[in-house]
Amino acid sequence: MRHYRRRASLILSALCIAIACRNNAGANSDTSAVSASASSTSPDENTTTHLLVAGDSLRVIEHPENLPAGFPLQIKPLLISNPYEGDKRAIATGAQLFVGYNCLDCHGADGSGAMGPSFQDGRWHFGGSPGDVFESIYQGRPEGMPAWGGRISNEQIWMLTAYVRSLSSKDLSTENFTGKTVERTGH
Amino acid sequence: MERVLRGCATILPLIAIAACSGGNKAAVVDSTSSADPQATSSAATGTALVSGARIAVAHAGPPGEWQMPAGDYASSRYSELASITPQNVANLRVSWAFSTGVLRGHEGQPLVVANTMYIVTPYPNVSYAIDLAQTGQPLKWKFRPENSQQAIGKACCDVVNRGAAYADGKIFYNLLDGHTVAVDAATGNQVWRTKMGDLSRGETITMAPIVVKGKVIVGSSGGEMGVRGWIAALDAATGKEIWRAYNIGPDKDVKVGPKFKPFYAHDRGKDLGSTSWPGDTWKTGGGAVWGWLSYDPALNLIYHGTSNPGPWNENQRTGDNKWTAAILARDADTGEMVWALQVTPHDMWDYDAVNENILVDLPIKGQTRKVLVHFDRNGFAYTIDRATGEILLAEPFVPMNWSTGIDMATGRPKVVETKKTAQDRNVKDICPSLEGGKNQQPAAFSPQTGLFYVPTNNLCMDFQARAVTYIAGTPFIGGNAPEKGGPGGYRGEFIAWDATTGKKIWGIKEPYPVWGGALATAGGVVFYGTLDGWFKAADARTGKVLWQFKVGSGVVGNPVTYTGPDGKQYVAIYAGIGGDMGLLIAGDVAANLPYDVRERGTTLPDIARWTSWGGELFVFSL
Numbered sequence A: 001m002r003h004y005r006r007r008a009s010l011i012l013s014a015l016c017i018a019i020a021c022r023n024n025a026g027a028n029s030d031t032s033a034v035s036a037s038a039s040s041t042s043p044d045e046n047t048t049t050h051l052l053v054a055g056d057s058l059r060v061i062e063h064p065e066n067l068p069a070g071f072p073l074q075i076k077p078l079l080i081s082n083p084y085e086g087d088k089r090a091i092a093t094g095a096q097l098f099v100g101y102n103c104l105d106c107h108g109a110d111g112s113g114a115m116g117p118s119f120q121d122g123r124w125h126f127g128g129s130p131g132d133v134f135e136s137i138y139q140g141r142p143e144g145m146p147a148w149g150g151r152i153s154n155e156q157i158w159m160l161t162a163y164v165r166s167l168s169s170k171d172l173s174t175e176n177f178t179g180k181t182v183e184r185t186g187h
Numbered sequence B: 001m002e003r004v005l006r007g008c009a010t011i012l013p014l015i016a017i018a019a020c021s022g023g024n025k026a027a028v029v030d031s032t033s034s035a036d037p038q039a040t041s042s043a044a045t046g047t048a049l050v051s052g053a054r055i056a057v058a059h060a061g062p063p064g065e066w067q068m069p070a071g072d073y074a075s076s077r078y079s080e081l082a083s084i085t086p087q088n089v090a091n092l093r094v095s096w097a098f099s100t101g102v103l104r105g106h107e108g109q110p111l112v113v114a115n116t117m118y119i120v121t122p123y124p125n126v127s128y129a130i131d132l133a134q135t136g137q138p139l140k141w142k143f144r145p146e147n148s149q150q151a152i153g154k155a156c157c158d159v160v161n162r163g164a165a166y167a168d169g170k171i172f173y174n175l176l177d178g179h180t181v182a183v184d185a186a187t188g189n190q191v192w193r194t195k196m197g198d199l200s201r202g203e204t205i206t207m208a209p210i211v212v213k214g215k216v217i218v219g220s221s222g223g224e225m226g227v228r229g230w231i232a233a234l235d236a237a238t239g240k241e242i243w244r245a246y247n248i249g250p251d252k253d254v255k256v257g258p259k260f261k262p263f264y265a266h267d268r269g270k271d272l273g274s275t276s277w278p279g280d281t282w283k284t285g286g287g288a289v290w291g292w293l294s295y296d297p298a299l300n301l302i303y304h305g306t307s308n309p310g311p312w313n314e315n316q317r318t319g320d321n322k323w324t325a326a327i328l329a330r331d332a333d334t335g336e337m338v339w340a341l342q343v344t345p346h347d348m349w350d351y352d353a354v355n356e357n358i359l360v361d362l363p364i365k366g367q368t369r370k371v372l373v374h375f376d377r378n379g380f381a382y383t384i385d386r387a388t389g390e391i392l393l394a395e396p397f398v399p400m401n402w403s404t405g406i407d408m409a410t411g412r413p414k415v416v417e418t419k420k421t422a423q424d425r426n427v428k429d430i431c432p433s434l435e436g437g438k439n440q441q442p443a444a445f446s447p448q449t450g451l452f453y454v455p456t457n458n459l460c461m462d463f464q465a466r467a468v469t470y471i472a473g474t475p476f477i478g479g480n481a482p483e484k485g486g487p488g489g490y491r492g493e494f495i496a497w498d499a500t501t502g503k504k505i506w507g508i509k510e511p512y513p514v515w516g517g518a519l520a521t522a523g524g525v526v527f528y529g530t531l532d533g534w535f536k537a538a539d540a541r542t543g544k545v546l547w548q549f550k551v552g553s554g555v556v557g558n559p560v561t562y563t564g565p566d567g568k569q570y571v572a573i574y575a576g577i578g579g580d581m582g583l584l585i586a587g588d589v590a591a592n593l594p595y596d597v598r599e600r601g602t603t604l605p606d607i608a609r610w611t612s613w614g615g616e617l618f619v620f621s622l
Helices: A001-025 A088-098 A102-105 A130-139 A153-164 B002-009 B036-046 B149-153 B581-584
Strands: A035-036 A048-053 A059-061 A075-080 B010-016 B028-032 B093-099 B112-113 B116-119 B126-130 B139-143 B165-167 B170-174 B179-184 B190-195 B209-213 B215-219 B232-233 B239-244 B294-296 B301-306 B326-333 B336-343 B357-364 B367-375 B380-385 B392-394 B403-407 B412-415 B425-430 B445-446 B451-457 B459-465 B484-485 B493-496 B504-511 B518-521 B527-528 B534-539 B544-552 B562-563 B569-575 B614-622
Touching: A075 A130, A088 A102, A088 A153, A102 B518, A130 A153, B036 B403, B112 B165, B112 B562, B149 B569, B165 B209, B179 B215, B209 B294, B294 B357, B301 B357, B367 B451, B392 B403, B451 B527, B527 B569
Parallel strands: B445 B518
Antiparallel strands: A035 A075, A048 A059, A048 A075, B010 B028, B028 B504, B093 B614, B112 B116, B116 B126, B126 B139, B165 B170, B170 B179, B179 B190, B209 B215, B215 B232, B232 B239, B294 B301, B301 B326, B326 B336, B357 B367, B367 B380, B380 B392, B403 B412, B425 B459, B445 B451, B451 B493, B459 B484, B493 B504, B518 B527, B527 B534, B534 B544, B562 B569, B569 B614
16 A cells, blocks of 8 residues: 555646646746745645656655654655645635536535535644645545546646635644534435 | 425324433434324234235345345345334343445445455445454454546545445456456455446436346446446456446337337337437436345346436436436346336436335235335335236335325326426425435335335425536536435434234334345344434334444444354445535534635535544344
């Protein structure tokens, strides 16, 4: 399983690099999803750090802090950010895609949770940064989340990412069984 | 709604049992003012309320064992054991308990064969053999099948399993990821494992099989995923598929041939399973078989229901949508359809017809009739001739307003125009809700009283249908349907039903939908569990609650009773809230997932105060 995730991450990153290269060649910069930076700035919560390891093959290291000292690297931290983060129009489109691709019937209206987990609680099984959410949508997840990569455009995945992240606003840590309720649909 | 109000006006509150409240909203016993004075007096004297009624097929194995999901092919959930009576049931105590190690909805029931209890858990569908003959009930074996994780996210309504069947020294059950397995009952070794469903298209399996003449009968889930529902028979010895019948599509696929003789004229015709759909929509039209199976050896017929048509949005599938939301009778040897009764043609409320079909012989209008009694999601209780599919009687058993009754000439419900759902419209206050007047929670029948004991829901809904695109492996639903409590201020009721007259004899009102099944016993006691975690015993004749115990989690499973090695009568029940109610509707009863915290649901706003997810077997004895 670990191996699988590595491979999938690799594919994702390779794809992102492709996008970046295209952008550098003068494509519409609005779709830029990846910026490669030589500086070692610490990522904020909206970015995911992946280390690209160049050598006989391209590898992705998700947790560079765990590398042993002296590990041979020619590294550039790859900061993945969502070009649509906080973009109201993109979020509105993401909301439509959320219905159109049947995400709603798994994750509940407004992401309140149904067959699949809630998006409203600010909690994430597989990480909540834009890159993590993109990855979840792109490659799917083991407990039934389908892989949408290659089936829908990356741009749409980013819009879905922006929408899904916009739902996450509630602190539900303490349940005192009073207050607001959410309308839910059984099956 | 008029019907609802009239129905309620005839209900006279009889006894409020303070002991039942336990700090909770009190359960209240009502007794209908019966039109038949005989019924009232017989309740007092202890004779049968409906005399001359009998179960069509004998209990499987010795009376002290429980070898099939419902105890017998008739789906009666009745036991001849009579040590526990209304007089002594107050002394019932927990004898032992067992954690299944798995949280989430524990629908279904254990089996008991030769002093061994067999349990199947929700996903990952672990099975246990528990040695009842030894103190402390050690395990004989534990079997952990290979079972794809992907199945978790493909199951519409929690990762439930409704149990196993025993035959020929083997335990047969289904895996959520679409496999059927046979396990050696003595060793726990897997005998065979057969892939039956395609998970990538949303086909899971949650139902309990039955074994008929060396064949294991199984059916698919996935009515919310745009599957094409089927039922199939596997060779119990080898796991090889013997026949498979789809419930939608051309006659060849649905096994409609010369034997097919439906009672109503509109069910006759060529390829109705595809021509009653626009274009190719039948290919993703649902009609799954996730409920209970019955079998009549004399007629050699298997009875099963079919699920809702997909998607919920009726606009995308004009026509009757046969054979969804139907009761089907099939030849047990070949799967050929012998009769069909579509109880909700062109369903637009998610009224699956998969609820159990209880096979009994009942005195109706002076004649003993071989019938099948079925409490449908659509709110009607049907008494049907099980040889022909003719409806003898159909009456509402819960508050309802979508239909004014069944047209007895055609067998079709008369639908109220204003309660028809439609794309992009919000149709308000439809009763019952899509959970139905009754859902998977199976009823029981007692030949002693001649009554059916039925766990019911009292919920209504608003229905908002919308256009939806089929995408394999994702939900094919196209609708939201927020639910609320039905008329009367209660959300569930455990009722006693006379299927010869279509009348409720008594009812125990519950604050929540009664999502656990019923057990009837020859001791004159009936058992059921509640969503808020009470396991209750009631007098089969009067509906008086005689005993109750708060188990570790809400009950969505079905009680069974057996004789222990010490000769005593035991009653067993799972505690483990889940299923549609516990996962989708409640919202906030889980506590085990740090990444999935949900706000409470409007339908059951305070359920999480009373229970949390669990997975435990409780066993009681005097």
